[in-house]
Amino acid sequence: MSDERRPANPWPPVETQRPEIHPKAPGPGTDLEMHYTECFGCGDVDNGLHIHSTVGESGVVHSRFPVTRAHQGAPGLAHGGLLACAFDEALGSTVGNLLRRPAVTGKLETDFLRPVPVGTTLFIAARVDGVAGRKIYASADGHLNSADGPVAVRARGLFIQVGLEHFTTHGDADALAKFTQAPRLRHDDWDINP
Numbered sequence: 001m002s003d004e005r006r007p008a009n010p011w012p013p014v015e016t017q018r019p020e021i022h023p024k025a026p027g028p029g030t031d032l033e034m035h036y037t038e039c040f041g042c043g044d045v046d047n048g049l050h051i052h053s054t055v056g057e058s059g060v061v062h063s064r065f066p067v068t069r070a071h072q073g074a075p076g077l078a079h080g081g082l083l084a085c086a087f088d089e090a091l092g093s094t095v096g097n098l099l100r101r102p103a104v105t106g107k108l109e110t111d112f113l114r115p116v117p118v119g120t121t122l123f124i125a126a127r128v129d130g131v132a133g134r135k136i137y138a139s140a141d142g143h144l145n146s147a148d149g150p151v152a153v154r155a156r157g158l159f160i161q162v163g164l165e166h167f168t169t170h171g172d173a174d175a176l177a178k179f180t181q182a183p184r185l186r187h188d189d190w191d192i193n194p
Protein backbone atom coordinates (compact mmCIF):
# COMPACT_ATOMS: atom_id res chain seq x y z
CA MET A 1 0.00 0.00 0.00
CA SER A 2 1.39 3.43 -0.79
CA ASP A 3 2.16 5.72 2.12
CA GLU A 4 -0.62 8.14 1.09
CA ARG A 5 -3.29 5.42 1.42
CA ARG A 6 -2.30 4.36 4.94
CA PRO A 7 -4.49 5.72 7.71
CA ALA A 8 -2.73 8.57 9.51
CA ASN A 9 -3.16 8.54 13.28
CA PRO A 10 -2.35 11.77 15.09
CA TRP A 11 1.28 12.01 16.16
CA PRO A 12 2.22 12.58 18.92
CA PRO A 13 -0.98 10.95 20.20
CA VAL A 14 -1.18 13.19 23.29
CA GLU A 15 -0.53 16.86 23.93
CA THR A 16 3.20 17.40 24.20
CA GLN A 17 5.72 20.13 24.80
CA ARG A 18 8.40 20.97 22.28
CA PRO A 19 11.56 19.01 23.02
CA GLU A 20 14.38 21.06 24.49
CA ILE A 21 17.78 20.14 23.17
CA HIS A 22 20.09 19.69 26.17
CA PRO A 23 22.79 22.40 26.41
CA LYS A 24 25.48 19.69 26.40
CA ALA A 25 23.99 17.79 23.47
CA PRO A 26 26.47 17.17 20.64
CA GLY A 27 26.09 19.84 17.98
CA PRO A 28 25.38 19.61 14.26
CA GLY A 29 28.11 17.78 12.38
CA THR A 30 29.13 15.61 15.35
CA ASP A 31 29.68 11.96 14.54
CA LEU A 32 28.19 9.99 17.42
CA GLU A 33 30.35 7.28 18.88
CA MET A 34 28.85 3.88 19.57
CA HIS A 35 27.06 4.27 22.89
CA TYR A 36 28.09 0.77 23.97
CA THR A 37 30.55 -1.53 22.19
CA GLU A 38 28.28 -4.56 22.72
CA CYS A 39 25.16 -2.85 21.33
CA PHE A 40 23.64 -4.87 18.48
CA GLY A 41 22.62 -1.65 16.74
CA CYS A 42 25.74 0.52 16.87
CA GLY A 43 28.40 -1.61 18.57
CA ASP A 44 31.34 -3.61 17.34
CA VAL A 45 29.29 -6.83 17.12
CA ASP A 46 29.70 -9.59 14.49
CA ASN A 47 26.76 -9.37 12.10
CA GLY A 48 25.29 -6.49 14.11
CA LEU A 49 23.73 -3.55 12.33
CA HIS A 50 26.85 -1.32 12.52
CA ILE A 51 24.79 1.83 12.46
CA HIS A 52 26.66 5.13 12.42
CA SER A 53 24.96 8.37 13.33
CA THR A 54 25.70 12.05 12.85
CA VAL A 55 23.90 15.02 14.35
CA GLY A 56 22.28 17.15 11.65
CA GLU A 57 20.64 20.55 11.65
CA SER A 58 17.35 21.45 13.35
CA GLY A 59 17.25 18.56 15.80
CA VAL A 60 17.58 15.82 13.19
CA VAL A 61 19.98 12.91 13.67
CA HIS A 62 21.11 11.05 10.56
CA SER A 63 21.89 7.34 10.86
CA ARG A 64 23.16 4.94 8.23
CA PHE A 65 22.42 1.20 8.26
CA PRO A 66 24.38 -0.83 5.68
CA VAL A 67 22.20 -3.87 4.91
CA THR A 68 24.23 -7.06 4.40
CA ARG A 69 23.48 -10.72 3.73
CA ALA A 70 23.54 -11.26 7.50
CA HIS A 71 20.38 -9.14 7.74
CA GLN A 72 18.14 -11.08 5.32
CA GLY A 73 14.61 -12.31 5.89
CA ALA A 74 13.32 -13.11 2.42
CA PRO A 75 16.15 -14.01 0.01
CA GLY A 76 18.04 -10.86 -0.86
CA LEU A 77 15.85 -8.59 1.27
CA ALA A 78 16.28 -7.10 4.73
CA HIS A 79 14.37 -8.76 7.57
CA GLY A 80 11.58 -6.50 8.82
CA GLY A 81 12.45 -7.16 12.45
CA LEU A 82 16.01 -6.00 11.88
CA LEU A 83 14.74 -2.90 10.09
CA ALA A 84 12.62 -2.20 13.17
CA CYS A 85 15.76 -2.72 15.27
CA ALA A 86 17.60 -0.16 13.15
CA PHE A 87 14.88 2.38 13.87
CA ASP A 88 14.88 1.53 17.58
CA GLU A 89 18.59 2.32 17.58
CA ALA A 90 18.26 5.49 15.48
CA LEU A 91 15.34 6.84 17.52
CA GLY A 92 16.87 5.86 20.88
CA SER A 93 20.15 7.48 19.93
CA THR A 94 18.35 10.66 18.88
CA VAL A 95 16.45 10.85 22.17
CA GLY A 96 19.50 9.96 24.27
CA ASN A 97 21.95 12.27 22.57
CA LEU A 98 19.77 15.32 22.00
CA LEU A 99 17.82 15.32 25.27
CA ARG A 100 20.50 13.55 27.33
CA ARG A 101 17.83 11.72 29.29
CA PRO A 102 18.20 7.96 29.89
CA ALA A 103 15.14 6.43 28.24
CA VAL A 104 13.95 3.03 27.04
CA THR A 105 11.62 2.10 24.22
CA GLY A 106 8.03 1.70 25.39
CA LYS A 107 6.41 1.37 21.98
CA LEU A 108 7.74 1.17 18.44
CA GLU A 109 5.67 1.09 15.27
CA THR A 110 6.95 0.68 11.75
CA ASP A 111 5.47 1.15 8.29
CA PHE A 112 7.24 -0.89 5.62
CA LEU A 113 6.64 0.92 2.33
CA ARG A 114 9.24 -0.60 0.01
CA PRO A 115 11.52 -3.64 0.12
CA VAL A 116 15.07 -2.97 1.30
CA PRO A 117 17.53 -5.10 -0.69
CA VAL A 118 20.83 -6.48 0.56
CA GLY A 119 23.55 -4.03 -0.48
CA THR A 120 21.36 -1.03 0.25
CA THR A 121 22.33 1.57 2.81
CA LEU A 122 19.31 2.86 4.67
CA PHE A 123 19.61 6.57 5.48
CA ILE A 124 17.49 7.22 8.56
CA ALA A 125 16.53 10.77 9.56
CA ALA A 126 15.15 10.91 13.11
CA ARG A 127 13.82 13.68 15.31
CA VAL A 128 12.13 14.15 18.68
CA ASP A 129 8.55 15.28 18.13
CA GLY A 130 7.36 16.07 21.63
CA VAL A 131 7.69 15.42 25.34
CA ALA A 132 4.95 14.80 27.91
CA GLY A 133 6.56 14.29 31.32
CA ARG A 134 8.57 11.06 31.11
CA LYS A 135 7.08 10.23 27.69
CA ILE A 136 9.23 11.20 24.74
CA TYR A 137 7.84 10.82 21.22
CA ALA A 138 10.20 10.43 18.26
CA SER A 139 9.86 9.50 14.60
CA ALA A 140 12.05 8.71 11.62
CA ASP A 141 12.07 8.09 7.88
CA GLY A 142 14.40 5.59 6.22
CA HIS A 143 15.52 6.47 2.69
CA LEU A 144 17.08 4.04 0.21
CA ASN A 145 20.74 4.68 -0.63
CA SER A 146 20.82 8.44 -0.06
CA ALA A 147 19.39 11.03 2.30
CA ASP A 148 16.86 12.01 -0.36
CA GLY A 149 16.23 8.55 -1.80
CA PRO A 150 12.76 7.00 -1.75
CA VAL A 151 11.33 6.34 1.71
CA ALA A 152 11.25 2.58 2.40
CA VAL A 153 10.41 2.51 6.11
CA ARG A 154 8.91 4.95 8.59
CA ALA A 155 8.83 4.53 12.35
CA ARG A 156 7.36 6.17 15.42
CA GLY A 157 8.49 5.45 18.92
CA LEU A 158 7.51 6.25 22.47
CA PHE A 159 10.50 6.37 24.80
CA ILE A 160 10.05 6.46 28.55
CA GLN A 161 12.57 8.30 30.68
CA VAL A 162 13.97 6.11 33.45
CA GLY A 163 16.37 6.58 36.34
CA LEU A 164 19.78 4.91 36.23
CA GLU A 165 18.50 2.28 38.68
CA HIS A 166 16.53 0.84 35.74
CA PHE A 167 19.84 -0.44 34.33
CA THR A 168 21.40 -1.49 37.64
CA THR A 169 18.23 -3.29 38.76
CA HIS A 170 17.47 -5.08 35.51
CA GLY A 171 20.82 -5.07 33.68
CA ASP A 172 24.50 -5.52 34.34
CA ALA A 173 25.73 -3.04 36.95
CA ASP A 174 29.42 -3.53 36.06
CA ALA A 175 28.78 -2.92 32.39
CA LEU A 176 26.77 0.19 33.23
CA ALA A 177 29.59 1.51 35.44
CA LYS A 178 32.08 1.21 32.58
CA PHE A 179 29.58 2.71 30.19
CA THR A 180 28.86 5.78 32.29
CA GLN A 181 32.57 6.43 32.94
CA ALA A 182 33.11 7.14 29.25
CA PRO A 183 33.85 10.88 29.02
CA ARG A 184 30.93 11.67 26.74
CA LEU A 185 28.43 9.83 28.96
CA ARG A 186 29.42 11.28 32.33
CA HIS A 187 26.51 11.26 34.79
CA ASP A 188 26.66 14.98 35.42
CA ASP A 189 26.05 15.66 31.75
CA TRP A 190 22.73 13.80 31.83
CA ASP A 191 19.31 14.83 32.91
CA ILE A 192 18.67 11.80 35.12
CA ASN A 193 15.68 12.88 37.20
CA PRO A 194 12.60 11.39 35.54
Ligand SMILES: CCCCCCCC/C=C\CCCCCCCC(=O)SCCNC(=O)CCNC(=O)[C@H](O)C(C)(C)COP(=O)(O)OP(=O)(O)OC[C@H]1O[C@@H](n2cnc3c(N)ncnc32)[C@H](O)[C@@H]1OP(=O)(O)O
Nearest residue numbers: 035088089092093096097102103104105106107160180190
Ligand atom coordinates in the same frame (compact mmCIF):
# COMPACT_ATOMS: atom_id res chain seq x y z
C1 LIG B 1 24.15 7.81 31.91
C2 LIG B 1 23.55 6.47 31.33
C3 LIG B 1 22.37 6.68 30.49
C4 LIG B 1 21.84 5.40 29.85
C5 LIG B 1 21.20 5.67 28.54
C6 LIG B 1 22.20 5.71 27.46
C7 LIG B 1 21.75 6.30 26.19
C8 LIG B 1 22.86 6.44 25.24
C9 LIG B 1 22.47 7.24 24.06
C10 LIG B 1 21.82 6.69 23.06
C11 LIG B 1 21.71 5.25 22.80
C12 LIG B 1 20.37 4.64 22.96
C13 LIG B 1 20.09 3.66 21.85
C14 LIG B 1 19.36 2.48 22.40
C15 LIG B 1 18.25 2.03 21.48
C16 LIG B 1 17.55 0.81 21.98
C17 LIG B 1 16.58 1.15 23.08
C18 LIG B 1 15.93 -0.09 23.60
O1 LIG B 1 15.78 -1.03 22.89
S1 LIG B 1 15.37 -0.11 25.23
C19 LIG B 1 14.94 -1.84 25.45
C20 LIG B 1 13.51 -2.14 25.14
N1 LIG B 1 12.62 -1.55 26.10
C21 LIG B 1 12.52 -2.04 27.36
O2 LIG B 1 13.16 -2.95 27.79
C22 LIG B 1 11.51 -1.35 28.24
C23 LIG B 1 10.75 -2.36 29.10
N2 LIG B 1 9.66 -1.68 29.81
C24 LIG B 1 9.85 -1.14 31.02
O3 LIG B 1 10.92 -1.23 31.62
C25 LIG B 1 8.70 -0.37 31.60
O4 LIG B 1 7.50 -0.78 31.02
C26 LIG B 1 8.87 1.17 31.34
C27 LIG B 1 10.14 1.68 32.07
C28 LIG B 1 8.95 1.51 29.86
C29 LIG B 1 7.66 1.92 31.93
O5 LIG B 1 7.40 1.43 33.22
P1 LIG B 1 7.18 2.44 34.46
O6 LIG B 1 6.57 1.61 35.57
O7 LIG B 1 8.43 3.17 34.75
O8 LIG B 1 6.13 3.53 33.97
P2 LIG B 1 4.61 3.39 33.47
O9 LIG B 1 3.76 4.13 34.41
O10 LIG B 1 4.26 1.98 33.13
O11 LIG B 1 4.70 4.21 32.07
C30 LIG B 1 5.00 5.59 32.08
C31 LIG B 1 4.04 6.27 31.13
O12 LIG B 1 4.31 5.74 29.80
C32 LIG B 1 3.12 5.13 29.29
N3 LIG B 1 3.48 3.92 28.55
C33 LIG B 1 4.40 3.01 28.89
N4 LIG B 1 4.47 2.06 27.97
C34 LIG B 1 3.58 2.40 27.01
C35 LIG B 1 3.20 1.81 25.77
N5 LIG B 1 3.76 0.67 25.34
N6 LIG B 1 2.27 2.42 25.05
C36 LIG B 1 1.70 3.59 25.45
N7 LIG B 1 2.03 4.20 26.62
C37 LIG B 1 2.95 3.60 27.37
C38 LIG B 1 2.26 4.78 30.50
O13 LIG B 1 0.90 4.67 30.17
C39 LIG B 1 2.57 5.97 31.41
O14 LIG B 1 1.81 7.06 30.95
P3 LIG B 1 1.16 8.14 31.97
O15 LIG B 1 2.32 8.75 32.73
O16 LIG B 1 0.26 7.33 32.87
O17 LIG B 1 0.46 9.12 31.07
